[in-house]
Amino acid sequence: MELWFSEFHAPDVKHSIRVNRHLYSHKSPYQQIDIYETPEFGKVLSLDGNVMLTERDEFIYDEMITHVPMAVHPGIKNVLVIGAGDGGVVHELARYRTIENIDLVEMDEQVVEACRMYLPENASRLDDERVHIYFDNALRFIRRRTDEYDLIIVDSTDPFGPSESYFTKEFYGICYNALHEDGILVNQQGSPFYQHDAEAMQRSHQRIVSTFPISRVYQAHIPTYAAGYWLFGFASKKYHPLDDLDAEKWQALNLKTNYYTTRLHKGAFYLPAFLERLLEEVE
């Protein structure tokens, strides 16, 4: 028997992962949730047929969305994480003793339950005493918050379907208001390679640029995402992601990482020419 999980990275491009067992399948009120056991990537979580994380390469995403802002802002204590019900980003954040509070807003309780069951390592820090989980609509949740957070991380699905509202100008505006005057917003910004993705990334970047005084895009190699090439948005009221990087201070924390380094931090912002042009078109 051959069992393969296939995902269309573009209408004419397919990425397929051999599967040992289909461990979990559930249709929640929001989306189709599946967990597979695979020989190459370990356990794989998919939502509506799109790979969200694999045990083998999720460290790249989680490290890059977490350590980049943490190495720039000198005093992050209160963090809001949107989406990320798998617990990977919280796992990375919880390594910082200086963080006092992490609010996690996930609309889909079933994602958290499935990950607690099948990805316990990933979800293990969801029980950290600093973590508070809210099963709620993120827009509704944030709209009630003003001048409250040092860092907001948007770890959403792609801007098509249930997460579409996390890529609107309205959403970036309420994030801006929920942040302190030196706050940072980091979000997943999709892939710049296939046209459909590139256009969505441009729309979203344009909205962030018009909301925050500082807005830069950075990159990482993530093999199971479209084209293996993924982007993050760094939007900030005060701190610049390169000028304000405090490499020595971060290194003194002695956090062992598998992808992030403070040198790579800089390189992640040095983008290919075609991507610089895509961004300039909307800036």
Added chain:
Amino acid sequence: MELWFSEFHAPDVKHSIRVNRHLYSHKSPYQQIDIYETPEFGKVLSLDGNVMLTERDEFIYDEMITHVPMAVHPGIKNVLVIGAGDGGVVHELARYRTIENIDLVEMDEQVVEACRMYLPENASRLDDERVHIYFDNALRFIRRRTDEYDLIIVDSTDPFGPSESYFTKEFYGICYNALHEDGILVNQQGSPFYQHDAEAMQRSHQRIVSTFPISRVYQAHIPTYAAGYWLFGFASKKYHPLDDLDAEKWQALNLKTNYYTTRLHKGAFYLPAFLERLLEEVE
């Protein structure tokens, strides 16, 4: 009808590209050569079932293997290119007026003929008067050369099969001898993500390190290669790829590029932690 070209990036991972037409198929004395027309990637050249180039993303490979050494060494006049029968690397090199001679050694004449026919844009500079094509075994060819080249570019297939001898200590040694005392060797170094590739990359890096005084690895996002994540080796007798980068001089050439920039040049050498460790293991 659905026609798909599939390549195993690892035994349990498959990358598939939808095909409009199978334009060319020929078994040469060395390998199986195929050219496909595809909606997403334009024309695709595969050798023994592995994607060598696509019209859509080959600029990344060709620019990164060419401009990195060209922006470092101040006086490259005589260049040897090994493999690269498709003409893409020669196309990029030929843009430099300061280059006086390009020797191209390709073992398989059929690759050049097929590319001239089906990828004429790619192959167009093979007729440049500075280009000399030798259909020969590269080891035999280089062994006869001493202190002759400023730059050697090894644009081979992967270190399994017909190109295996381009990844040996003997090969790097004869390249060293064929280079001037300030010469540079750049080669494609595979992908660090899947284990089989990572081990081959480590073996090859170890051999280069023991041959050249300066040896660094740099990276690019290439969507159609394994894990979308590809490496190049920069080996040199004198010039350091970062310390000797002359960004101003390169920018003054006004070469329009789609991937390479002198800023990205630096970031390409800022590697993820896991890759730094893989390299350190064999250095």
